[in-house]
Amino acid sequence: MKGAANGARHGSGEIETEILVIGSGPGGAVSGTLFAEAGRDVTMVEEGDHLALEAAPHFSREEMLLKYRNAGVGVALGRHKLAWVEGRCVGGGSEVNRGLYHRTPGYVFDDWRRRFAVHSLDLAEMTPHFAACEAVARVEYAGSAASDMSRRLQQGAQAQGWLAIEAPRLYRYDHDHGRGVKQSMSATFVRRFLEAGGALLPATRIARLRRMNGHWIAEGTRRGEDGSRRAVTFRAKTVVVACGAVQTPALLRRSGITKNVGDSLRFHPMVKVVAEFDRDVNHPGDFDPVHQVKEFEPRFGMGCSISTPAMLGVALSGRPGHWDLVAERWRRMGIYYVQSGGGEASVRNLPGFEDPIVRVRFSQGDLSVLGEGLRRLCEALFAAGAQRIYPCLAGYPDLHSPADLAGLPELLQASDGNVTSVHVFSSCPMGEDDRRTAANSFGKVHGTDGLYINDASLLCGPTSVNPQGTVMAVAHRNATEALTRRFH
Amino acid sequence: MSDRTRRHTDAVARCVTAIVDVLIDESRPDLPAPERGLVADYVRATLASMPDYFRIGFRALALAFDVAALPAHGQRFSRLGAAERQAHLAAWRRSRIGFRRSMIAFYTTFACYGLYSLPATANSAQAARIAA
Numbered sequence: 001m002k003g004a005a006n007g008a009r010h011g012s013g014e015i016e017t018e019i020l021v022i023g024s025g026p027g028g029a030v031s032g033t034l035f036a037e038a039g040r041d042v043t044m045v046e047e048g049d050h051l052a053l054e055a056a057p058h059f060s061r062e063e064m065l066l067k068y069r070n071a072g073v074g075v076a077l078g079r080h081k082l083a084w085v086e087g088r089c090v091g092g093g094s095e096v097n098r099g100l101y102h103r104t105p106g107y108v109f110d111d112w113r114r115r116f117a118v119h120s121l122d123l124a125e126m127t128p129h130f131a132a133c134e135a136v137a138r139v140e141y142a143g144s145a146a147s148d149m150s151r152r153l154q155q156g157a158q159a160q161g162w163l164a165i166e167a168p169r170l171y172r173y174d175h176d177h178g179r180g181v182k183q184s185m186s187a188t189f190v191r192r193f194l195e196a197g198g199a200l201l202p203a204t205r206i207a208r209l210r211r212m213n214g215h216w217i218a219e220g221t222r223r224g225e226d227g228s229r230r231a232v233t234f235r236a237k238t239v240v241v242a243c244g245a246v247q248t249p250a251l252l253r254r255s256g257i258t259k260n261v262g263d264s265l266r267f268h269p270m271v272k273v274v275a276e277f278d279r280d281v282n283h284p285g286d287f288d289p290v291h292q293v294k295e296f297e298p299r300f301g302m303g304c305s306i307s308t309p310a311m312l313g314v315a316l317s318g319r320p321g322h323w324d325l326v327a328e329r330w331r332r333m334g335i336y337y338v339q340s341g342g343g344e345a346s347v348r349n350l351p352g353f354e355d356p357i358v359r360v361r362f363s364q365g366d367l368s369v370l371g372e373g374l375r376r377l378c379e380a381l382f383a384a385g386a387q388r389i390y391p392c393l394a395g396y397p398d399l400h401s402p403a404d405l406a407g408l409p410e411l412l413q414a415s416d417g418n419v420t421s422v423h424v425f426s427s428c429p430m431g432e433d434d435r436r437t438a439a440n441s442f443g444k445v446h447g448t449d450g451l452y453i454n455d456a457s458l459l460c461g462p463t464s465v466n467p468q469g470t471v472m473a474v475a476h477r478n479a480t481e482a483l484t485r486r487f488h
Numbered sequence: 489m490s491d492r493t494r495r496h497t498d499a500v501a502r503c504v505t506a507i508v509d510v511l512i513d514e515s516r517p518d519l520p521a522p523e524r525g526l527v528a529d530y531v532r533a534t535l536a537s538m539p540d541y542f543r544i545g546f547r548a549l550a551l552a553f554d555v556a557a558l559p560a561h562g563q564r565f566s567r568l569g570a571a572e573r574q575a576h577l578a579a580w581r582r583s584r585i586g587f588r589r590s591m592i593a594f595y596t597t598f599a600c601y602g603l604y605s606l607p608a609t610a611n612s613a614q615a616a617r618i619a620a
Contacts, residue, residue, distance in 0.1 A: 061530050061605040071537035313604035317596050323515035326604070355539035394593075415589075 017043035017199070020218055020236035022206050022251070025092020026468050027455030028242030029185035029193065030133065030475040036198035038483050043234065044193065045204040045220075047243075048089035053182055058096075059306050067096050074246075076345050076360035080367070080414050082269055084421040086244055090202050091186035093244070094468060097422065098288045098306070099170035099182055101139045102465035103130045104473070108298070112460035116431030119441035129476040130469065137188040137472070139168045142290050145175055148281040149334035150289035150304050156384030157302075162295035167303075167466070169290060178285060204232060209239060209255040209451070216450060238487050240443075242455035242475070245424040249347040249457060250356035252428070252438075257445060260438040261428050262347035265358065266462055267421040269366070270339040271374055271393060271412065272305060274315050275386040280331040282307055289334070293380060298341060298464040300373035302380065305335040315392045335392075336381060338373035339421075341462025342366030347427055370412040370419075375405050393418045423467050425456035443478040450487060454478050499566075500547050503554040504532055504595075506566040510573045511599040523606050530602035531595065549591050553580065 018041035021032040032044040048067065056063035064072040069088035076082040087093040106123035113121045142150075146166060157164035170183035181187070194200060206220035216239040221229040241248050249262030289304035296302075305311065309330045316322040326333075345360040378389050382402045389399040391408075394415045399405065412419075428438035430453075434446055443458055445451045454475045456467060463470045508528040512519050535546060557565040557576045565576050580588040 061602055064601075065530075065533055065537065070539050071534045073534060073538040073542065075539075075542065310601055310604035313600045314597055317600040318593075322600070350541055353540045355541060357539075357541060415593075 014217070014233045014235045015043070016235045017041055018236065019043070019238045019240065020045070020216070020234050021240045021242060022218070023047075023092065023242035023244065023247070023455060024090045024185065024190060024200070024202075025087065025242065025244060025455060026094050026185055026471045027458075027475040028240070029091065029094075029189040030472050031240050031242060031454045031479040032198055033136075033189045033193040033196065034476065034479040034483065036193050036196035040483075042193075043199045043201060043236075045201045045206060045234075046090045046092075047205040047247075048087070048092075048202065050090040050186070050200065050202040051095075053095065053184060053187060058182075059308060059311065061310075063096065070355065074358075076267075076358040078345075078360040078362070080360070080362045080419060082267060082343065082345075082360050082419045082421055084267060084424055086246065086424065089186075090190060090200065091184045093422075094170070094184040095186060097468065099184070099468070100167045100290065100292075100303075100466040101170050101469045102167060102463075103127075104463055104470040105298075105465065108461075108463055108470075112431070115433075116429055116437055116460045117433040117441075118431040118460065121441065126473055126477065129473040129480070133469070133472040133476055136192065137170050137183040137185075138172050139183075139469075140171055140173050141166055141168045142173060142287050143175075145173060145178070145287055146290050147283070147286035147288075149286065149307060150291045152275075152277065152281055152334065152384040152386075153289075153293065153302065153304050153336060153380060154291040156380035156382070156386075157293045157295065159383035160295075160380055162293055162380070164291060164293045164295070166290050167292050169288070170468070173287070178287075180287070206234075206243075206251060207254065208251070209241075209257075211448075214449075236450075238450045238452070238482075240452045240454050240479075242453070245427045245456045246347055246356060246358060248453060248455055249427040249438075250349055252445070252453075253347070253349055253356075257448070257451075259446065260434075260436060262356075264426055264429060264436075265345040265347055265360075265424065266341065266426040266459075267343055267345070267360075268339040268341060268423040268462060268467075269343050269362070269370065269419050269421050270337045271370055271391075271414065271419055272315060272335055272337045273374070273377060273381070273392060274312060274333050274335055274390040275381040275384075276329060276388045276390070277332050277334075277385055278387050282331045282334055293377075296373065296376065298462070299369055300338050300340040300376075301464060302336065302338050302373070302377050305337055307333060307335045311335060316390060318392075318394055319390065336377060338370065338377045339423075340366065340369045340373060341464065342369055364411060367411040367414075370414075371408070371410050374412065375408055378402075378405055378408075423463075425459040425463070425467055425471075426461055428453050428457040429460045430458040431460060442481040444482075452478070452482065499554065500550045501532060502566040503550045503564075504528065504535060506568075506573060507550075507553075507577065507595050508599045508602075510570075510577045511596055512603060513570065513574070515600075516603065519603075526606060527599055527602035530605075531598045534598050546591070546594070549587065553591065556580075 021044040024046040067089040069086040154164040173180045203223040218234040293302035431437040581592040
C-alpha cells in the first residue's frame with residue numbers, strides 16, 4: 001500500500017501521492033488502474049460514496065438519492081431546457097446506466113482528427129485500447145434473451161427497410177437463469193485498481209487545484225460518517241482530472257484554468273414516446289432493452305428505454321388519468337426515444353455556489369432534426385404494431401395511426417423537462433488546434449505541467465453511439481501514452 | 489440553524505408536503521397516510537439534494553406559492569382545504585408565467601416517480617392486467 005493508503009503526510013497535514021486521480025467513473029477508473037498496475041503510487045478520490053451495485057435496486061428512487069448527482073436533478077438552462085442525469089458514486093455513470101456499449105464509429109474519429117487536429121486517433125490506433133478495456137469489463141449480447149419490447153423496435157425498423165441492431169452491454173448474461181451481472185467500473189476496473197495497491201478515497205471532493213514548487217496542491221473536503229465535512233489537501237506531481245463533463249470544467253475553472261474549458265459541452269438530446277401495443281411486450285424480470293435503429297446516424301438514432309411502471313408513470317405524468325392507464329396497460333407499453341447530437345452548452349461557476357450552472361442553446365436545425373426523428377420513430381413503432389403512441393411532450397396529441405404523424409410540427413416544440421440526456425461530453429476537447437481545444441491530443445492540459453484531463457470532457461463532439469466505450473478506450477490510450485512518456 | 493431559518497425550512501416543508509398531497513389526490517385519493525409520507529419524504533429529499541442555486545430558488549418559489557393563495561382563498565396554501573388547494577395548484581399549472589408551470593411540472597414528475605415506486609404500488613401495478 002502506498003501514498004494515501006499508508007497515510008504518507010507532510011507536517012502540514014497534506015496527503016502526498018505521486019499521481020492523484022480525481023473521479024472514479026469510466027475515465028478515472030481506467031486511468032487509475034493502468035497507473036497502479038504500472039507500479040505507480042496512485043490515489044483516486046471520488047466525491048460520492050463507495051456502494052455495492054446492489055445497494056439500491058436499479059432505476060429506483062433509492063438509487064436516485066444514493067448514486068445520482070443532485071438526486072438526478074440536472075437542468076441546462078436556456079430557451080429550450082434540457083434535463084440530464086449523472087452518477088455520483090465510485091464508478092460514476094457506469095454504476096447507474098444500462099451499460100450499452102459500442103466501439104466508436106471510424107467516421108467520428110476521422111472527423112475529430114480533421115477538425116481538432118488530434119494526433120494518432122483512428123479506428124486502427126484505437127482498436128487495441130477497446131480490446132484491452134473489453135478484456136476487463138466484459139461486453140456481451142443478450143441474443144435470444146432480449147425482451148419483446150426491445151425486439152418491437154427492431155421489427156418496426158425492418159418493416160421500414162431501416163438498419164437496426166442489437167447493442168451489446170457491459171454485462172455478463174446468465175442465459176440459463178435469466179439473470180446477469182453488470183460490468184460497472186466498481187465491479188471491474190476499480191477492483192483491479194485496489195488489487196494493484198491503489199488508494200481509493202470516496203466521499204472526497206476537490207474544490208480547487210493550485211501549483212506550488214513543482215507540485216499540484218488539491219484542496220477539498222472529506223465527508224465523515226456523521227455527514228460533516230473536514231478539510232483535506234493532497235500534494236501530487238501529477239493530477240488527472242476525471243470528474244465528468246460538467247464537474248471537470250467546473251474544477252478547472254475554479255482553479256483559474258479557463259482556456260477552451262467549459263465552452264463546448266455537448267449532449268445526445270433525447271425525446272421520448274410511450275408506445276402501446278396490442279399484446280404484452282413488457283414483462284417483470286425482462287433484461288434491459290438493447291435494440292437500436294442506426295439508419296439515420298449520425299443525424300439521429302433511436303432506441304428503447306427502461307420501461308418500468310415507475311418510468312412509464314413519469315413519462316405519462318402530464319396526462320390526466322395516467323395512474324389508471326399505467327396500472328391497467330403497462331405490460332403493453334414501452335418507452336422509446338430518438339436522440340441527436342444537437343445543442344451546445346457552457347459550464348460556469350457561480351460565486352458563492354458549489355454547483356456549476358449549465359446553459360444550452362439549440363438551433364432551428366437542431367430542433368428540426370429532433371422533429372424529424374420523432375416522426376420517424378413513430379413510423380417505426382406503428383410499423384411494429386403500436387396501437388397508440390403517447391409523445392412525452394407537453395401539448396402533443398396522442399397518435400392513433402400513421403396518418404396522425406402529418407399533424408406533428410416540423411420543429412420540435414419542447415417545454416421544460418421534455419428534452420433529456422444521459423450522455424454529456426466535449427466540455428474540454430483534446431487536440432493540437434489550441435484555438436478550440438483545452439488539452440493536447442493525449443489529454444495534457446495546454447500550458448501546464450503534470451495536469452491531465454481523462455474523461456468524457458475530452459471527446460471532441462457527439463459519438464452518435466453510447467459514449468462509455470469511447471470514454472474508456474480514450475482514457476486507456478491516454479494513460480498508456482502518459483506512462484510511455486513518463487508524464488512528460 | 490437560526491430560528492428564522494428553521495421557520496422558513498418548516499414552512500417550505502409544509503408547503504411541499506401539501507403540494508405532494510394534492511398531486512397524489514389526482515391519481516390515488518385512497519392512498520393511506522404512511523405511503524403519502526414516503527412520497528413526500530422522497531420529494532423533499534430530492535429538493536434538498538438539487539443543485540444549490542436551484543434549491544434556493546425552489547425554496548423561495550415554494551414560499552411564494554404558499555402565500556400566493558392568500559388573495560384568492562384568504563389562507564396560505566398549506567392551510568387550505570383540499571378543494572381550494574387543488575384550485576390553487578391548477579391555477580399555477582395553467583399559468584401563462586413559465587416558472588409557475590415549471591415548478592408544478594417539477595413536483596409532478598418527482599411525486600409521480602415517488603408514487604409509482606412505492607413497494608405496494610409497484611406490486612399492484614405488476615399484478616394489474618388489462619382485460620383481454
